[in-house]
Amino acid sequence: MNSILIISANTFKETIRNKVLYNILLVAGVALFLSMAFGDLSVFSRAQVMADFGLATMSLTGLLLAVFIGVGMLGREISSKTVYSVLTRPVTRESFILGKFFGLFATLMMNFALISVVFFIFISLLGTSVKPSLSWAVVLTAAEMAVMISAAIFFSSFTTPTLAAIFSISFYVAGHLNNMIGIGAEQQNSVIWRTILKLLYFAFPNLDHFNIRARVVYELSIPEGYIAGALLYGLLYTTLLLSLSILFFSRKDL
């Protein structure tokens, strides 16, 4: 447990000293600022546009962070062999993977906290109060990103950083198209295509479970137990992907 914390702290330090993080934060700042401007051009209220833009920005920056820092993080450790200085100590490979995950997740949380503060200040400036559903939307986006970080670590545990980045982005896209894949499978006449689509449907998580943006923007109610169910779903997928990462990484020659 202690080694997980030590590796997490080092990973956190590494990512907050990474210039990519600041570029991502800059993108987030620009997007939030633009949302103020676009608010006047939309048929919706400025607060609605702001909420939509803000949540989309968090999702995008989280994805960029998970893919570009997450994938490079493990791949670079292996290719630059810095992993030697850790794994030749009394440290398990499980601790290493978990340390990397928690370190990057902590960076993501810090990133989200910063964007949220700016986001909520902007919303308050528009004279609208920050509703609990907006906070829950941020929490669910964070849960989605936990799944994405574990997916990035999973892919980089057995392939090159470039391929892992491509796989991670494909995973994100497939995760958001999961409902459509399921519907497509039901509508297929060909048995082969139906089987392939069903396999894809079950293999990828449904990342839309973490997206309650439309409900927040249109001020629709959130079904009771939905948040807890989505968080549990995210936890299970994260655990599964991290377990698979550990399985692959534990057998890898370094």
Add this chain to the structure above:
Amino acid sequence: MNAVELNKVSKSYRKDFWAKKISAVSDLSFTVKRERVTGFVGPNGAGKTTTIKMIMGLVFPESGSIKIYNRDYGFPSSRKGVAYLSEQPYFYGHLTVVESLRFISELIGLNRSVISKEIERVLAVVELSGKAGSRIKELSKGMQQRLNMAQVLLGDPHMLILDEPMSGMDPPGRRLFRKLFSELAAKGKTIFFSSHVLEDIEAVCDDVVVLSKGKLAFSGEIESILEKGFLGTEMIVSLLTPDDLLFLRGLDCEVTELDKGTFSLFVPRGGNPGQVQNLLFSKGIEVLSIVRRTLPLEELLYRNDGDQEENKAEIRRQEISGRGAECKP
């Protein structure tokens, strides 16, 4: 109990998915004794680094067993008190010298209250105290190698496994490392280090393990192997009279004039150097030096190898230092 024990270990690699497997190490068995300095020798590609990586749990053997202090190498606890130095220093570029040492100190479980003092100690040992706050990427290669050694020394480990520790070191660095090895050996530490510079092996090792093409070529005490190649004793003396020369030649002593008034007396193996020494002493002749002449370690280590010439040529190519065919005391 041995410090490290390898039993019929084999490992092969595939360069890419479709390529044929290449054997890196085959049926390798040897032991590293506790509290001794063991050199691990072999030309490039002999399998030294692969073997060390297997001992450290970085690479997995396909067959055989590896034990560290009687514990399977697969248990991370087997690496407690064992420090590893890689051939090239690999550091986290975002850390400073102190941060890097602190990170390793925490990983090996040093108590937080002693970490700062321990960092000061190891930096002083490797003569890097003035660089504590520097970014690692700002250090020269030689300094990075010293920092690598500082990481190894953290927590006073009882065994050090070093892969080409002096590779790329400048002469002062080599001198520092040799001195350090001698001090650690005197403290009773177990040291296992690979090198293709036989001068380093001969200077600091008690035992030697020789690897050739992934197989064990020799394993044993360095003294025993040097004894096999013992040629005789050479004494350098001055001011010999013609009578002395005649007498010495009668004792099967080869006398060669090196310089005006300086002679080399060579007593071959089986001769009696003590008798010659007594005579010189009784006549008041000054003995400038006494050296044991042996065959070069290089020749001794590879003389039984089927690919002797090839290996010797490889070793010669690799030797950084300009060690000639001269014999060592």
